[in-house]
Amino acid sequence: KKQEPAAKPPQHPAVARTTTSSITITSMTDQFTLSNVACIDTAKSPHPISTGIGFFDHMIDQLNSHAQIGVAVIVTKTNGESSSAMSPSFEFVNRYADEDQALIMGQVGAALGSQLKELVYKGEESNSRTSRFCCPLDEALVECVLTKSPSSNNEGKLTKFTLPPYGKYPANKGRSKIGTMKTQFVE
Structure with missing residues (x-):
């Protein structure tokens, strides 16, 4: 009798297709x-969110929770110091210099946006869905509507997506920092 090879455990089909290669930020x-x-079509990502910018990690985790999309990202210093190797918590602690935070947030946002767009556009009619979430906060109104299937009426586009800390902060009004993150970096 021939022995059958052991079956491989099932892997979520979107995981491998939505993970980017490494990007160097100088x-x-x-x-x-x-x-x-990564952005995967699952309610919560099994992978970490670790940018080294506490409030930013928190906001990405909120996207994870409320949009029901698994999001993952890791930022590592080239000297080998990984923000994920540090205590993994959503304390609003920042591990990097102010200028580096602004640069990292821009690059992470662009990479996640690219992965989210890929996930939305690869939707199939049989697996289409819309995620909706609205949350009034002290300093913002969060509204998120994601449509995960191209259709004739919205042409596969995100119909509406706003999520703090992105937005306009009035000059000299409100908070200048959230935790230790300066709000001027997200204007």
Whole structure:
């Protein structure tokens, strides 16, 4: 009798297709590697969110929870110091210089946006869905509507997507920092 090869455990089909390769981010003070960026069609990602910017990690986790899309991202200093190797918590602690935070947030946002767009456009009619969430906060109104299937009426586009800390902060009004993150970096 021939032995059948052991069956491989099932893997979520979107995981491999939505993970980006590493991106190097160079600032005036340091160099960073952005890796393991993923948006998967599952309620929660099994992979970490670790940018080294506490409030930013928290906001990405909120996208994870409320849009029911698994999101993952890791930022590592090139000297080998990974923000994920540090205590994994959503305390609003920032591990990097102010200038580096602004650069990292821009690159992470662009990479996640690219992965989210890919996930939305690969939707199939049989697996289409719309995620909706609205949450009034002290400093913002969060509204998120994601349509995960191309159709004739919306042409597969995200119909509406706003999520703090992105937005307009009036000059000299409100908070200048959230935790230790300066709000001027997200204007």
